[in-house]
Amino acid sequence: MSEPFVIDELQEAVLDTVRRFNAEVVAPVAAELDANSDPEAGFSWEIVEKADEVGLRTMTLSEEWGGIGADSVTTAMVIEELGKADIGVSVVMAQTLKLAQILQSALTKQQQDRFIPIFRDDPRGVLAIGITEPETGSNYFIRQDVPFHTKAEKVDGGWRINGMKHFISNGNRANVYLIFAQTEKGRSLYEGSTCFLLDRDTEGFSIGRVHDKMGERLANNSELMFRDCFIPDEDVVGEAGNGFQVLIDFFPASNAYAAASVLGAATAAYEQSLEWCRNRVQGGKPLIEHDGITAQLAEMHMLLDVARTYVRKATWMADNRDLGWDPALSAFPKVFASQAAWKIVTWASELHGGSGYMKETGIEKLLRDIAAFLHSDGVNRTLLLKASRMIF
């Protein structure tokens, strides 16, 4: 059993790889990709292929499947480190690393044999999960008594899906998906929905609009369209009608991974602010020598430290649930990290004065990027409601 807060040699080696990857592959192109006006063009296959070359893309696969079997603590460290260079790249990889873990834990042996090689053997293989749809967002997180509009009707040998999902990270790029649809008429989505495996090439499945986003532009989000899309019985994950249980059983670290992405970006904002305040002279001395400013930098440091500690705790507990799992850890870490990150990046913008508003310092990009996590992986208020129902 690994310790929650100690970085071991393997973790250090993996993080070194990520730091090199950030410096050589992501940092040189991030601002240029972000500036593309076409929402699809922010995404880079070259980044994914390079992540594959250095073993990052598949690192959560077990050794048997060709990875290193990275645990949740290590995975969150990697996601955080990637977030320091670009939050979109962090999200592309976080979705992939997380869902690769779930393919191994939630799928039957036959399902693994069929779907894991599709993902593993393609250097461009990334993964996506489709839950949200135009009419059903927070409802899923807080167990409201409404069904999905995306319906799967039972037919001979499988299910016929009709409907759509939207906002899906990697939606237009993935080659394997987990899709949630309503399979029991009149039941709520947490009682009558089902989780399906989907191969990108399935007939009746297509990609809709790629959303134009304020930030996080190196990741794509898209609609997924289903028109009489047939999925065989063998591709149901878990029990038909019990899709919600798949999320409860196999996604304990998901919220902390989201927290790690935004934490990485907030760390970049803090480090850049520290550097700026050491060099920028006003009132006859560097900004950092002004008490109000140095206290604010200290507060940024503290918020990052607490958010990181929370992510470590949640990911370690996710891998050691037999030692006592607190379900609120599937809601709180992202709320705390994104609120802290939002404070940090708005302070960072202010500390940079007028330059904080100009594209040239990169703080403006961080501000747009960090805003994504006030909304994604559950709106913060929604997650607080989810947690409150678990606690009270």
Ligand SMILES: Cc1cc2nc3c(=O)[nH]c(=O)nc-3n(C[C@H](O)[C@H](O)[C@H](O)COP(=O)(O)OP(=O)(O)OC[C@H]3O[C@@H](n4cnc5c(N)ncnc54)[C@H](O)[C@@H]3O)c2cc1C
């Ligand atoms: C960048 C990004 C990436 C995403 N990636 C994915 C993905 O990969 N897969 C996926 O399935 N989804 C994804 N989403 C969708 C995301 O999870 C949803 O947008 C989010 O859950 C909110 O749902 P909604 O947009 O329908 O908002 P709504 O549910 O309409 O919420 C609107 C507001 O109402 C509040 N609210 C809702 N219900 C209640 C209530 N009962 N009581 C009080 N307040 C309430 C919410 O907190 C929020 O403030 C992504 C979203 C973004 C922005």
